[in-house]
Amino acid sequence: MSPIPNFSTRLIQWQKQHGRNHLPWQVKDPYSVWLSEIMLQQTQVATVLDYYPRFLNRFPNVGTLSDAAEDDVLSLWAGLGYYSRARNLHKAAKQVVGQFGGEFPQTRQELETLCGVGRSTAAAISAFAFNQRETILDGNVKRVLCRVFALDGNPQDKKFENRLWQLAESLMPSENHDMPAYTQGLMDLGATVCKRSNPLCRQCPMSDICEAKKQNRIAELPRKKTAAEVQTLPLYWLIVRDRQGRILLHKRPAKGIWGGLYCVPCFENLDGLHQAARNLNLDSDGLTEQAAFTHRLTHRLLMITPFTADERPSENFSDSLWVAQESLADYGLPKPLLNYLNQAQSSLF
Structure with a gap:
């Protein structure tokens, strides 16, 4: 049997039983979801757990963030790194207030018009906050897909990335209400089980259908990017x-x-x-x-x-x-x- 029909069902059931279900941003408020998604770009969950509540306490909604001085935003961001994220966050808050009347747009396409929001981040916000059927494709998800389906390709090749997007879209559950658990499951599986090194295959809900495991290629897939010169x-x-x-x-x-x-x-x-x-x-x-x-x-x-x-x-x-x-x-x-x-x-x- 093809693993595709079983993928979303397995993942949702696993996430509800074994995934991360008590993170402070697992709410329906799009502002809180958006803030967490921007903070989690290139940053580990443990670090964001320290910054997120302080930032939310200082700027509890998009209006207060929009009205804030950039220096105040940057001072709370200090230490998180990638400071363009904070400047884009501030600009995007002004966009939400000025262009959308203070209400976050619900579609991925509109969310992508916000500063600092790419396709995967927009998909996560629309799935978590609005139950939209949109798929994410961050580094963790790419690793899961490459291993479960034994996909071998250059991670820096646009054609290969498009192939991964098409596969990710085909795997989504049919019911909108399943999207938050499914999306969180993708994140959790890649971050806690299907890790880059020392993956916990015995705990994986896809273990028996994982093609990389059958072919003994888990260490090989996905291919590593060419290391940037330091x-x-x-x-x-x-x-x-x-x-x-x-x-x-x-x-x-x-x-x-x-x-x-x-x-x-x-x-x-x-x-x-x-x-x-x-x-x-x-x-x-x-x-x-x-x-x-x-x-x-x-x-x-x-x-x-x-x-x-x-x-x-x-x-x-x-x-x-x-x-x-x-x-x-x-x-x-x-x-x-x-x-x-x-x-x-x-x-x-």
């Missing part, structure tokens, strides 16, 4: 305090590393750092180089070298932001900077 990028921090002991911060450009966050003046070369010191009327010879350290981003390894000023600026500059040590967390600093300043405050100054 580039090392030097960064130099200029850490300056004024006469009141406040630290100088600048807002980062929207594009690039830590986009939109507040940070100490940050440069990719020493010439830029020394020029900034001169602009503050600081003698470059009065800068002390601190021990360098590394911080890993997805495709970059940052080699960060902090420099501290041995003297205070001779005047306050109107275009500069000076923040007290105890208030730094309110400004959405990059996590490595906040950790560094908190750990080193007694020894740096």
Whole structure:
């Protein structure tokens, strides 16, 4: 018998008995579902469980998020990474209010018009919040499908991805009310059972129909993507305090590393750092180089070298932001900077 007719029924029954059924975003409110789906992009559930309630408490609905200042949104996002998600979240909230009257659209196609919402994310929102028959296809789902149906192809090939989309659409249950459990089941199966390494095949509801298991190809499928080269990028921090002991911060450009966050003046070369010191009327010879350290981003390894000023600026500059040590967390600093300043405050100054 073909596994296709049995797939959704098996998955729904398994999810209700063994899946994750107590996550705080498993609700019908589309705002809450949307927020969780954006946070869960490239981020583990355990991490989101820490950020999600704080964000929801500060911005309980799409209206409050739309009205918020971008800096407030970014400060709550600090540490989650991929900061373009937070900026898109803020823009999308304004879209919902301005274009849809504050009510989330129900169809996948309309949801895809929101900033930061792609096809799979839109499908998840429409399935969870509105019981729409739309399928997701994230990394976990691709792994499940490639193994259960022994599909072998280049994961970066568009034709192969389209084939996976077609298969995913064919597997959906016929009843709309089954879509939340089915969609959650896809996520749960890939995340907790059909894992990339050391999958728990004995606990899998598809074990007896899994073609990769029959062919002994579980370790082989799905094919791994070509690993992106990790580039090392030097960064130099200029850490300056004024006469009141406040630290100088600048807002980062929207594009690039830590986009939109507040940070100490940050440069990719020493010439830029020394020029900034001169602009503050600081003698470059009065800068002390601190021990360098590394911080890993997805495709970059940052080699960060902090420099501290041995003297205070001779005047306050109107275009500069000076923040007290105890208030730094309110400004959405990059996590490595906040950790560094908190750990080193007694020894740096």
